[in-house]
Amino acid sequence: MLSLLMQHVAQSGSDAAAAAAADAGSSPIFWFIVLGYFAVVLGFGSYFARFNKSTSDFFFGGRRFSWWLITMSIVATGVGSHSFLKYSGKSFEHGFSGSMAYMNDWFFMPLFIFGWLPIIYYMKVRSIPEYFERRFNAKVRALATGVLLMYMLGYVGIGLLTMAKTLGPILGDSWSLMEIIWVVAVVAGVYITFGGQTAVIFTDLLQGFILLFAGIMLFILGLNWFGGFDAFWNILPTEFKLPLSNFNDDPGFNFVGIFWQDAVAGSIGFLFMNQGLVMRFLACRSVDHGRKAAAFNILFALPISAIAVSCAGWIGYGMMTQDPTLVSPDTDPDTIFVIVTRILTTKAGFGFFVAAVTAALMSTVDTLINAISAVFVNDVYEPISKLRGIHHDDKHHLKVAMVASAAATVIGVGAAWSFSLFDNLYEAHGFFHSTFTPPLVACIFMGIFWRRFNTKGAMATFLAGTVMIILGRLLPHELIEPIAHGVPSIDPETGEVLSTPFKYIGALYNLMACFGSGIVVTLLTEKDNKDLEGLTMFSLTAARRMFKGSEPNDRVGFPQTVTYELDTSLPIGAIRMDREAMNHLAAEQGDLAYICDKRKWLGGLRSAHAHFDGVHNSGETVLLSQDIYDNGHFLPGKLLVVEKEF
Amino acid sequence: MDEFPDFDRSWLPYIYLYGVGGIFFLGGMLLIFKSKACDWKRASHRRWAKVLIFGYFWYAAIHGVLIYSALNI
Numbered sequence: 001m002l003s004l005l006m007q008h009v010a011q012s013g014s015d016a017a018a019a020a021a022a023d024a025g026s027s028p029i030f031w032f033i034v035l036g037y038f039a040v041v042l043g044f045g046s047y048f049a050r051f052n053k054s055t056s057d058f059f060f061g062g063r064r065f066s067w068w069l070i071t072m073s074i075v076a077t078g079v080g081s082h083s084f085l086k087y088s089g090k091s092f093e094h095g096f097s098g099s100m101a102y103m104n105d106w107f108f109m110p111l112f113i114f115g116w117l118p119i120i121y122y123m124k125v126r127s128i129p130e131y132f133e134r135r136f137n138a139k140v141r142a143l144a145t146g147v148l149l150m151y152m153l154g155y156v157g158i159g160l161l162t163m164a165k166t167l168g169p170i171l172g173d174s175w176s177l178m179e180i181i182w183v184v185a186v187v188a189g190v191y192i193t194f195g196g197q198t199a200v201i202f203t204d205l206l207q208g209f210i211l212l213f214a215g216i217m218l219f220i221l222g223l224n225w226f227g228g229f230d231a232f233w234n235i236l237p238t239e240f241k242l243p244l245s246n247f248n249d250d251p252g253f254n255f256v257g258i259f260w261q262d263a264v265a266g267s268i269g270f271l272f273m274n275q276g277l278v279m280r281f282l283a284c285r286s287v288d289h290g291r292k293a294a295a296f297n298i299l300f301a302l303p304i305s306a307i308a309v310s311c312a313g314w315i316g317y318g319m320m321t322q323d324p325t326l327v328s329p330d331t332d333p334d335t336i337f338v339i340v341t342r343i344l345t346t347k348a349g350f351g352f353f354v355a356a357v358t359a360a361l362m363s364t365v366d367t368l369i370n371a372i373s374a375v376f377v378n379d380v381y382e383p384i385s386k387l388r389g390i391h392h393d394d395k396h397h398l399k400v401a402m403v404a405s406a407a408a409t410v411i412g413v414g415a416a417w418s419f420s421l422f423d424n425l426y427e428a429h430g431f432f433h434s435t436f437t438p439p440l441v442a443c444i445f446m447g448i449f450w451r452r453f454n455t456k457g458a459m460a461t462f463l464a465g466t467v468m469i470i471l472g473r474l475l476p477h478e479l480i481e482p483i484a485h486g487v488p489s490i491d492p493e494t495g496e497v498l499s500t501p502f503k504y505i506g507a508l509y510n511l512m513a514c515f516g517s518g519i520v521v522t523l524l525t526e527k528d529n530k531d532l533e534g535l536t537m538f539s540l541t542a543a544r545r546m547f548k549g550s551e552p553n554d555r556v557g558f559p560q561t562v563t564y565e566l567d568t569s570l571p572i573g574a575i576r577m578d579r580e581a582m583n584h585l586a587a588e589q590g591d592l593a594y595i596c597d598k599r600k601w602l603g604g605l606r607s608a609h610a611h612f613d614g615v616h617n618s619g620e621t622v623l624l625s626q627d628i629y630d631n632g633h634f635l636p637g638k639l640l641v642v643e644k645e646f
Numbered sequence: 647m648d649e650f651p652d653f654d655r656s657w658l659p660y661i662y663l664y665g666v667g668g669i670f671f672l673g674g675m676l677l678i679f680k681s682k683a684c685d686w687k688r689a690s691h692r693r694w695a696k697v698l699i700f701g702y703f704w705y706a707a708i709h710g711v712l713i714y715s716a717l718n719i
Contacts, residue, residue, distance in 0.1 A: 096712065103708065106701045107667040110674035113694060114683040239651050241716035243709055244659035255659035263667060291694060299701055303708065449677060537683045554688070 033351035037358070038187055040206070064596075065201060065283050067292035069603035072208035073201045074280055074293060075301045077367045078270075079211050083309040084357045085162070088340070089333030091313025094253050095240030098313055102306035103243070104263035105270070105298050112271045113291050115448050115537040120278060121287045122543035123534050128275050128444070129379040135447045135535050136455040136528075138383070143462045144443070145379040147436050148275060152372050156408060157415025159365040160185055163358060164416070181416050184358075188365045189409030200366050201283060202605075207362070212301075214356035215308020221344040222315030226322075235318050248486045256485040257504025265507045268441045272448075275375060276367035285594055285604050286645060312340040319343070369412070373404035438507070439465045442514035446522075451536050457522030464521070465514035472509050476501050480509045544646065550590050552646040557586030559643045561598060562622045564634060570625035574613035577622050577642065585644040587612050592645035595622065597638055608632035612644075650717070660713055664706050671702055 091098030125131045128148060133141035164180040226232040233241070245255045270277065271294070284290040316336040320327040327339060341353045377400055385392055392400075439462045446453040446461070472479045480502045481489065489501035502509075534543035544552050560581045570576065575593055577585070587593070589612055596607035608631045616623055622642055624632070634640065675698065678684040684691045 096716075103705060104663065104667065106705050107670040108674060109701060110671065110678050110684075110698050113698065114678040114691075118683070238716055239655065241712075242651065242656060243712040243716070244663065245655075247654040247658045247662070249654070256662065259659075259663060259666070263663070264670070288690065295697055295701065299704060536681075537678070538681045540681075540683050 027347040027351075029348045030351035030354075033348060034355050034358070037355035063283060063609065064285050064604045064607045065289075066285060066600070066603040067289040067296065069201060069205055070280055070284050070289070070293040071296045071301060073204035074277065074297045075305060076204035076208035076211060077276060077280070077364060078297070078302070079208075079305045079309060083305075084215075084312070084337050085334055087306075087309040088312035088316070088337040090253075091310040092316050092331070092333045092336040093313075094245055095236070095317070096243045096310075096314065097245035097253075097255075099306040099310040100244055100255075100258065101262040101266065102302050102309070104259070105267045105302065107263065108267050108271060109294070109298065111449065111537075112294060114540075116272050116444070117281055117290050117294070118287050118540050119448060119535065119537065119543060121282060121284075121290060122540070122547040124547070125278075126282075127375045127378045128273065128278060128440070129375060131447070131535075132443070132458070135532070136458045140443075140455060140458045140462070141379065141383075143459070144440060145375060147440055147462070148375055149372065149380075151436050151440075152275065152368050152375070153408065153411055153415055154419075156365055156368045156372070156412030157417075157419050159361055159368065160188075160412055160416040161419050163361040163365070167354070167358065177420060178417060181413055184362075185409050185413045185416075188362050188369065189406055200370050201280070203366065205603075210356050212304055212308050214353055215311060216304070218341060218344065218353065219307055219311035219315070222311060222318075222340070225315070225344060226318060232315075232318055235321050236314070240317060249488075249492075251488050251491070251498060251501065251503075254487055254504065257487055257502070257507070260511070261504040261507035265438060265441060265511055268445060269437050272444050273437065273440050275371040279371055279374060280367075285596075285607065285609075312337040315344075316340045365412070369405050369408045372408040373401045376404040376408070377401050436466075438469065438510040438514045442511065442518055446515070446518050447535075448537055450522075451532060451538055452522060452527060453518065454522050454525060454528040455530075456525045457518040460521035461514050461518035464517035465510075468513035468517065469510050472506060472513065476506070480506055483508055483512070548590075548592055548646065553586070553588055553591050553644070554646055555586040557644050558584050559641050560584055560620075561639055561641050562620050564595075564622045564624055564629075564640050565618070566626065566629045567623040568626050570613060570623060572625060572627050573610050574625045575610045575622050575628060575642070576614055576616045577612070578617060578619060579615045581620065581622075581642070582612065582615055585642065587644040589614055594643045594645055595624070595628065595632060596641050596643075597634060598641050599638070606633045606635065606638075609645075656713060656717060660709055663709070664702075668702070675699075 087099050087102075089098075119125070120131065123131075123134070125134070129141045129145040132144040160181050161177075163184045164177050167175075167180050167184070223229050223232050226235065245253055245258070248254050248256050281290040281293065284293060313333070313336055316327050316331070316339065319340070320329055320331070326343065327336075331339065337357070342350055345353060377397055381400055381404075382397070442465065443458050443461045447458065477489065484502050484505045487502060487505045489498055490496065491498055533539050534546050541552075560577070562577070562581065567576070575595065577587075582588070585593075591612050593610045593612055594607065595610060596604055608628045610625070610628045622640060624634075675695075679686070684695055686692060686695070
């Protein structure tokens with residue numbers, strides 16, 4: 001009788017949510033807000049397209065942006081994907097521990113901040129595969145390129161499909177899944193194709209704010225629904241409020257598995273292997289600003305993001321405890337975000353939240369499309385052109401990048417279609433993800449931090465590592481169970497052996513397989529006879545020297561605020577200042593300079609890098625060469641701030 | 647009546663997270679100093695080293711306070 005009643009409640013709960021979502025979908029105000037959002041996004045993309053003059057601008061935004069702009073952009077990318085739906089669902093099922101993946105990224109920060117970040121920045125590594133060629137050889141680069149492109153195209157497909165599935169229930173039966181995917185792909189593809197990285201960064205700035213605002217607003221509305229924080233807190237059971245899950249009891253969600261899968265493999269993958277994120281850091285005006293962006297993001301933005309993406313699950317659980325007729329105990333966790341949002345908001349508010357979630361998904365897709373075109377131009381098109389003895393100029397590469405962005409969008413639609421054929425989307429993608437990322441992660445990690453790690457070791461990490469991962473999938477009890485920390489392989493409810501056991505703790509085995517293959521082969525083979533200057537964290541001084549082209553000047557100076565004049569007689573990349581200003585800057589001829597519009601809120605949009613080329617006697621004015629004037633997008637009559645870099 | 651969670655549900659994950667995670671963190675700190683990637687003589691590097699240590703204890707404190715608050719029934 002009780003189960004029949006529960007079933008009825010569940011049915012009515014789901015029906016009510018679907019009806020409410022569909023009802024909102026037929027409201028003009030709802031569509032006004034959603035379409036208004038898309039118009040703003042397209043407007044941003046078109047406006048910032050004017051700042052692209054080279055492939056450096058298109059891919060890296062001209063290496064000019066301030067840390068806070070990059071932080072918000074990373075927030076939008078990090079929160080992106082299917083975070084709102086996924087973490088709300090996990091939190092509804094498992095409580096506060098559902099968002100623990102957001103709060104465990106600090107352990108590898110020393111190696112990122114003082115290792116990987118300065119290496120990619122100072123060595124001007126444009127893509128992750130390019131690092132593999134410099135560190136090892138062209139074959140390792142080709143392997144890495146193939147794996148990385150497949151991984152990113154798959155992710156674009158997942159992003160487009162998730163967006164379509166989010167919008168599907170709201171649009172109703174008149175739209176097919178593929179029609180929605182095409183519309184979303186065209187919107188994302190247009191602004192990334194014409195806007196490039198600058199468009200992505202500025203659009204993500206907007207989206208980052210929308211996402212955090214929407215999530216925190218939902219939390220406040222939820223607390224208000226309960227009558228305050230105390231009422232909300234006291235209704236939740238103790239286990240639900242714990243921030244870390246059970247150690248190893250539940251094979252479907254256990255702390256130790258998630259630690260190895262997310263805190264270790266996921267964190268290294270996110271910081272070191274994510275081409276989209278690497279390009280964000282390369283868009284920073286300096287290594288120090290990259291460090292600030294990374295640190296601020298993990299220390300402060302991620303905990304706030306954890307609340308924003310998970311709170312619908314917490315609120316939903318509280319509502320279910322208080323009134324099971326409002327939110328049924330049998331609610332599908334994936335729908336809890338929509339249900340809670342619809343309960344707490346009006347139709348207009350619901351439109352805003354749907355736009356926010358779509359923004360989250362679009363941020364991931366736009367970053368990936370831009371990253372794919374960077375990898376294609378840098379690691380496929382250029383090497384092939386070189387082999388054929390053809391030299392193309394930067395303008396040609398910029399056109400290829402735009403075509404590659406458009407092609408990546410179309411292939412992403414194809415990937416979305418193929419993923420839509422699977423019954424269980426995330427499991428199919430999860431298998432793909434966990435099979436292909438550990439070799440890249442292990443290879444990058446050992447490449448940076450172990451000088452002895454050689455080319456044969458890198459090949460073994462890719463090839464033998466992948467074979468062992470597949471073996472682990474086929475023989476989980478023999479290979480993974482001995483290191484599974486007691487995580488059971490049996491479903492606790494049915495008592496049956498799980499078809500895919502150790503899905504989280506399997507990451508420990510995958511990492512051991514890849515690191516082990518690389519270490520064993522490296523130790524059994526000869527050292528590479530290769531110059532590694534600047535390519536490992538043991539030679540960062542050399543990397544800085546190579547970046548500058550001469551010895552760094554680390555004397556402390558003070559930024560100077562000046563007017564500017566164009567001097568077409570100056571050589572490319574040069575500026576000149578008077579002797580007094582040079583003394584205040586502690587700068588000498590040949591030192592690197594950063595010139596920026598004085599208005600800090602622009603975040604470096606109007607700025608350029610240059611080198612000091614002697615002195616002049618024209619007072620407090622900086623003379624700019626033609627290319628610096630053009631690339632900096634400086635406005636007439638505006639003051640500039642000049643800083644010495646090193 | 648709300649049951650008090652077992653040790654493996656409450657503090658064991660915390661100890662594992664900051665114990666094993668702490669080994670990775672400490673290993674990373676030692677490596678950046680040993681490789682001279684972080685040069686203690688430079689003021690900006692000293693500042694960053696302090697930020698890194700702060701970050702570890704910042705997260706340990708957040709998780710500790712949350713577990714303590716949840717158990718305080």
